[in-house]
Amino acid sequence: MTCIPTPDYSHLKCYDSVYEPSEDSFLFLDALEQEQDFLKQINPLICVEVGSGSGIILTFLASILGGKSHYIGIDINEKASQCTQQSLCHHSIQNYDCICDNMLDSLSSRMRGTVDVLLFNPPYVPTPSDEVGGTGLSASWAGGMHGREVIDLLLPQVDSFLSDGGVFYLLTVEENRPGEICQLMAAKGLIASKVLTRRARNELLTVLKFIKKKLSKDDLK
Amino acid sequence: MKLLTHNMLTSHVKGVINGYPLKLIARKVEVKDVQFNSDFISRMLKKVDWPVLKKTADMIGHGQSLPIELPVDFESNEGFLQSAHHALMEVEIIEGDLECPESGRLFPIQDGIPNMLLRKEETAQT
Numbered sequence: 001m002t003c004i005p006t007p008d009y010s011h012l013k014c015y016d017s018v019y020e021p022s023e024d025s026f027l028f029l030d031a032l033e034q035e036q037d038f039l040k041q042i043n044p045l046i047c048v049e050v051g052s053g054s055g056i057i058l059t060f061l062a063s064i065l066g067g068k069s070h071y072i073g074i075d076i077n078e079k080a081s082q083c084t085q086q087s088l089c090h091h092s093i094q095n096y097d098c099i100c101d102n103m104l105d106s107l108s109s110r111m112r113g114t115v116d117v118l119l120f121n122p123p124y125v126p127t128p129s130d131e132v133g134g135t136g137l138s139a140s141w142a143g144g145m146h147g148r149e150v151i152d153l154l155l156p157q158v159d160s161f162l163s164d165g166g167v168f169y170l171l172t173v174e175e176n177r178p179g180e181i182c183q184l185m186a187a188k189g190l191i192a193s194k195v196l197t198r199r200a201r202n203e204l205l206t207v208l209k210f211i212k213k214k215l216s217k218d219d220l221k
Numbered sequence: 222m223k224l225l226t227h228n229m230l231t232s233h234v235k236g237v238i239n240g241y242p243l244k245l246i247a248r249k250v251e252v253k254d255v256q257f258n259s260d261f262i263s264r265m266l267k268k269v270d271w272p273v274l275k276k277t278a279d280m281i282g283h284g285q286s287l288p289i290e291l292p293v294d295f296e297s298n299e300g301f302l303q304s305a306h307h308a309l310m311e312v313e314i315i316e317g318d319l320e321c322p323e324s325g326r327l328f329p330i331q332d333g334i335p336n337m338l339l340r341k342e343e344t345a346q347t
């Protein structure tokens with residue numbers, strides 16, 4: 001397995017307002033590194049990260065896949081979008097755009113069925129519901145009930161935006177009930193699996209993977 | 222923001238039925254060198270709304286070399302792919318606005334980043 005260097009993010013000086021890469025971000029990188037052969041093999045054209053923050057994950061994905069894909073980083077925090085842009089630019093990645101938005105709201109319906117790789121390291125910490133909905137630093141961790149309130153906004157969209165054979169990676173903690181998320185997504189016909197699990201201090205982190213099955217000729221009969 | 226990304230965006234203000242395409246009002250445009258990859262461009266062109274790209278590029282003065290219609294032989298037409306690459310990937314909107322075709326709501330583009338966020342009262346969910 002080729003070892004992909006961790007993106008250098010020492011140039012970013014915005015951690016009073018943007019999520020600083022942490023254990024969850026690094027687990028995500030390790031999961032993508034482990035998945036690199038699969039990712040290259042599906043030959044993605046359009047890659048989207050929701051909640052791109054510092055940009056560390058999208059930059060890492062781009063260093064795996066190179067110039068044959070277009071990378072879109074979306075964040076609800078405008079400062080985070082600026083950081084993502086700086087990270088990608090700093091690593092000489094050219095095929096990208098950053099958008100400040102809530103989830104995939106501004107992707108036109110034309111984009112349904114075209115996203116080959118979708119990534120989300122969400123705000124997963126269980127908090128009171130009224131802490132959800134900000135656009136500053138609290139948006140990076142405040143996840144509401146079971147830490148699921150923000151995750152649950154994206155889940156219903158995933159199936160329709162993914163291309164056939166496309167893949168969605170999601171980081172969760174135990175409190176988010178990853179097993180239940182897998183069942184929910186499997187019910188929509190996505191193939192769910194665990195990529196990596198790690199305990200970091202008091203959190204049990206897991207990166208989940210969901211593949212949208214390619215329709216074979218048999219399915220169409 | 223690249224014209225490729227403009228091609229993918231829509232306005233989702235409450236009550237708007239068709240928020241696409243957004244009208245691009247460009248105040249500062251830069252042209253950046255992006256490495257040309259003919260395979261990438263020809264695959265991407267199958268996902269691009271060509272008339273919208275052509276019209277938008279024309280409006281900001283970068284559409285001269287683009288044909289009105291996508292050529293039938295686009296996948297093997299290297300000269301055309303180069304022009305499409307330029308329009309899709311190299312023209313960067315640094316400052317400007319995206320205007321919702323129905324409501325007229327302006328979404329600002331600053332430092333190359335479009336801000337599509339709506340205020341609470343503009344969103345469909347309450």
Ligand SMILES: C[S@@+](CC[C@H](N)C(=O)[O-])C[C@H]1O[C@@H](n2cnc3c(N)ncnc32)[C@H](O)[C@@H]1O
Binds near residue numbers: 025055076140
């Ligand atoms: C845990 S941080 C992850 C940041 C970065 N991807 C990383 O791994 O270090 C979650 C990110 O999601 C963003 N976010 C939260 N709610 C969002 C929403 N509704 N739409 C888009 N981004 C959101 C936050 O601003 C934050 O940058």
